[in-house]
Amino acid sequence: MAGKYFVTGIGTEVGKTMVSAVLCEALEADYWKPVQAGDPDHTDSMKIAELISNKKTIIHPERYKLSEPMSPHAAAQLDKVRISPRDFELPKTENKLIVEGAGGVMVPLNDYYHMASLMDDLHLPVILVSRNYLGSINHTLLSVEVLRYMDIQIAGIIFNGERNHTTESHIEEYTGLQILARIPQVDQWDKKTVADLAKRVREEFPA
Numbered sequence: 723m724a725g726k727y728f729v730t731g732i733g734t735e736v737g738k739t740m741v742s743a744v745l746c747e748a749l750e751a752d753y754w755k756p757v758q759a760g761d762p763d764h765t766d767s768m769k770i771a772e773l774i775s776n777k778k779t780i781i782h783p784e785r786y787k788l789s790e791p792m793s794p795h796a797a798a799q800l801d802k803v804r805i806s807p808r809d810f811e812l813p814k815t816e817n818k819l820i821v822e823g824a825g826g827v828m829v830p831l832n833d834y835y836h837m838a839s840l841m842d843d844l845h846l847p848v849i850l851v852s853r854n855y856l857g858s859i860n861h862t863l864l865s866v867e868v869l870r871y872m873d874i875q876i877a878g879i880i881f882n883g884e885r886n887h888t889t890e891s892h893i894e895e896y897t898g899l900q901i902l903a904r905i906p907q908v909d910q911w912d913k914k915t916v917a918d919l920a921k922r923v924r925e926e927f928p929a
Contacts, residue, residue, distance in 0.1 A: 725818060725819075725847075726751075726812070726818060726819040726820075726821070726846050726847075727745070727819070727820055727821070727846055727847055727848070727849050727877055728821045728822075728823060728841050728844060728846040728847070728848045728849070729741060729742050729745065729820055729821065729822045729823065729848075729849045729851060730823040730826065730827055730837065730841065730848055730849070730850060730851070730865070731823075731825070731826055731850070731851040731852075731853075732826060732827075732850065732851070732852050732853070732858060732861040732862045732865045733825070733826045733861055734825050734826065735853075736851050736852065736853035736882060736883075737851055737853055737882035737883065737905070738822055738823070738851050739766045739769055739770065739822060740773075740882070740905070740908070740911055740916075741849075741851050741880050741882055741905060742766075742770060742820050742822045743769070743770050743773040743774060743911075743916050744903075744905060744916055744919045744920050744923055745820050745849070745920075745923070746770060746774050746776075746779050746820050747773075747774045747775065747776055747779075747916050747917060747919075747920035748919075748920035748921075748923040748924040749818045749820070749924075750776045750778040750779060750817070750818070751779060751817060751818035751819055751820045752779055752780045752781070752782060752813065752815050752817045752818065752819045752820070753767065753770045753779060753780075753781050753782065753819075753820050753822070754781075754782040754784075754812075754813050754819065754820070754821050754822070755767050755784050755821075755822045755824075756784065756785045756786070756810055756821065756823070756824075756840065757784065757785065757786045757788070757794050757805070757823075757824045757831065758784045758786065758787045758788065758824070759788045759790065759791055759792060759793070759794050759797045759824055760788065760789065760790050760791025760792065760797065761791060762787060762789060765784070765787070766822060767781050767783075767784060772913075773911060773912070773913060773916045774913070774916060775913050775916070775917050778817065779817075780813075780815065780817065782813040782815075785809055785810055786798070786803065786805055786809075788800075788801050788803070789801055793825065793829055793830055794824055794825075794829065794830065794831050795830040795831055795832050795833065798831075798832070804832060805831045805832050805835070806832075807831075807835050807839065807840070807843060810840060810843065810844065812844060812846075821844065821846060823837045823840070823841070824837065825837065826861075826865060827841075827865045827868050827869060828868060838868055838869065838872055838874065841869075841872075841874050842872055842873075842874055846875075847875040847876065847877040848869060848874055848875065848876050848877060849877050849878060849879075849880055849902060850862070850865055850866065850869070850876060850878075850879050850880070850899075851879075851880050851882055852879055852880070852881050852882070852893065853881070853882050853883045854881070854883055854884055854885065854886040854889050854890070858889060859889055859892060859893060862879070862893050862897075863893065863896060863897065866897050866899065876899055877900075877902065878899050878900035878901060878902040879893065879894075879897070879899050879900070879901055879902065880901075880902050880903045880904070880905060881901065881903075881904045881905070882904075882905045883905070883906075883907050884906075884907045885904065885906070890904075902923075902926075903922075903923050903926065905919060
């Protein structure tokens, strides 16, 4: 596994940030969260900094930091900010890079520009994070269909949380996508947990 990737999810609270931490540690990659909505005192960038151990990763500043934990287009309205596609540019780095989106594939950034639009503009292969719950097959397949409709390259899927062999095998067979990793259910995330998981990912997908 090498290069630069955009990490998105099949919805909110599926573990994109934790997966991004593992990937940053495994690849010693830089991290960038273009849009942070809510939790200004403990942003996803701060969480990544707390969880990684390597000295190579650089946390690049967010382009937009919005005050409310809402869809970015709504949070931006409350903050009297308009998110513009012209404002996004990949951080200048020679290192590998993990870019983490906000929410899922079709989360709106403004009235016409969605997270998938940003993925398309940044031209990065997408890693889709899926978490097993009732309805996750539907959410995963729909996310894949949108990405394929927009001709966005999908690097593969990472399953996060408790395993469900029936669900995962159906998604794998239907989409034909590579399963890049399976991150087990973790109750307490810390540097050691991330380092241990990163070692497993690194062994499966050498950087």
